Amino acid sequence: MSEAAKKTDLTDQIEIPGPPDIIETLSRSMADLNTIGKMIAEQEELASEVVNTINAPCFNLVRKIANIEEAVRFLGQDRIVRLATGRSLRGAFFNSNQSFPEEIWNVANRVAVASVLIAKELKLAETDSAYELGLFHNIGMALIYNHTTRYRNIVKAAYRHESGAIGAFEKHHLGISHAELSGQLAERWHLDATAVEVIRYHHSIPWINNAFQTSDDDDKLKLVAMLKLAERIAHSSGFIAQAPTNHEWEKLAPVIMNYLGLNDMQLERLKRNVLEGMKDES
Incomplete structure (x- = not known):
């Protein structure tokens, strides 16, 4: 029997992990944009990833974004939270x-x-x-x-x-x-x-x-x-x-x-x- 042909039942074995604390907080936050920017800025690696992502050629913004606080003001809470959530996946699952x-x-x-x-x-x-x-x-x-x-x-x-x-x-x-x-x-x-x-x-x-x-x-x-x-x-x-x-x-x-x-x-x-x-x- 080939490796691919063998059967394993993982139905009840895989636990679905929750998001990092910063994402959980942001998804429920009613804070103003300045506060949200400061919250993300405290997570230096994530803040850097989000800013680099926003400045990527595929997004084709009209101007370069300098930092996460500016990014939040420019794009708004919902868009920034989506980008931060996506970029958080790497640190959560791909550190090996x-x-x-x-x-x-x-x-x-x-x-x-x-x-x-x-x-x-x-x-x-x-x-x-x-x-x-x-x-x-x-x-x-x-x-x-x-x-x-x-x-x-x-x-x-x-x-x-x-x-x-x-x-x-x-x-x-x-x-x-x-x-x-x-x-x-x-x-x-x-x-x-x-x-x-x-x-x-x-x-x-x-x-x-x-x-x-x-x-x-x-x-x-x-x-x-x-x-x-x-x-x-x-x-x-x-x-x-x-x-x-x-x-x-x-x-x-x-x-x-x-x-x-x-x-x-x-x-x-x-x-x-x-x-x-x-x-x-x-």
């Missing part, structure tokens, strides 16, 4: 020297940047919401890997399977999928309900197809379309599983492209633009 968790984080960054660029070009979401969604969508991979290092082989097999049913493949072998865990963590870390739902089901082909056929929640559909496009353009399947073909995208492309009104030529143009923008982030 192991290669696979680092790959997970690097892919999340790629998808986050691609999401921002797609959101701007197609007017699908606010850039900070797009960035947060991209960073959170695969965090469940790190949770699973912390419980079984076999997960690396399992997730590679899931992405390579011709069915494209990544979530179903993981549930068959582990009793849980990384998307479900990512959604649970996103909810505990106070992401809004729409983002949580999209993250939870982003590898469920039946749920996505049904959403585009029956849902009138345009905000949700835009986030789904944006995230799946970002995964496709950022080549998640290649970086995570060295899979040359994104079988999941092949199953979802018709309904997503129809919703966005994109043809093959327009998709290729979007891909070129996004990949060009991602070069500026390196």
Whole structure:
């Protein structure tokens, strides 16, 4: 029996950690902007990461932000909290020297940047919401890997399977999928309900197809379309599983492209633009 074929039931074994104290405080704070800026500034590493993120080329602000206090005044509480929440993931889950968790984080960054660029070009979401969604969508991979290092082989097999049913493949072998865990963590870390739902089901082909056929929640559909496009353009399947073909995208492309009104030529143009923008982030 191959490593990927062995079954492990992690359904009740993985505890969902809460957010760092600063994120818990910020999510509930009614303080004024100056106070919020000072609260984040006390977390020097996080403050630096947030300012560097805001100044990244993909956000394309009209001017460079000098410090976190200025960032809060410029962007407002909600946007800053979303960026701080996303950037907090690295310190919470990716402090080891192991290669696979680092790959997970690097892919999340790629998808986050691609999401921002797609959101701007197609007017699908606010850039900070797009960035947060991209960073959170695969965090469940790190949770699973912390419980079984076999997960690396399992997730590679899931992405390579011709069915494209990544979530179903993981549930068959582990009793849980990384998307479900990512959604649970996103909810505990106070992401809004729409983002949580999209993250939870982003590898469920039946749920996505049904959403585009029956849902009138345009905000949700835009986030789904944006995230799946970002995964496709950022080549998640290649970086995570060295899979040359994104079988999941092949199953979802018709309904997503129809919703966005994109043809093959327009998709290729979007891909070129996004990949060009991602070069500026390196």
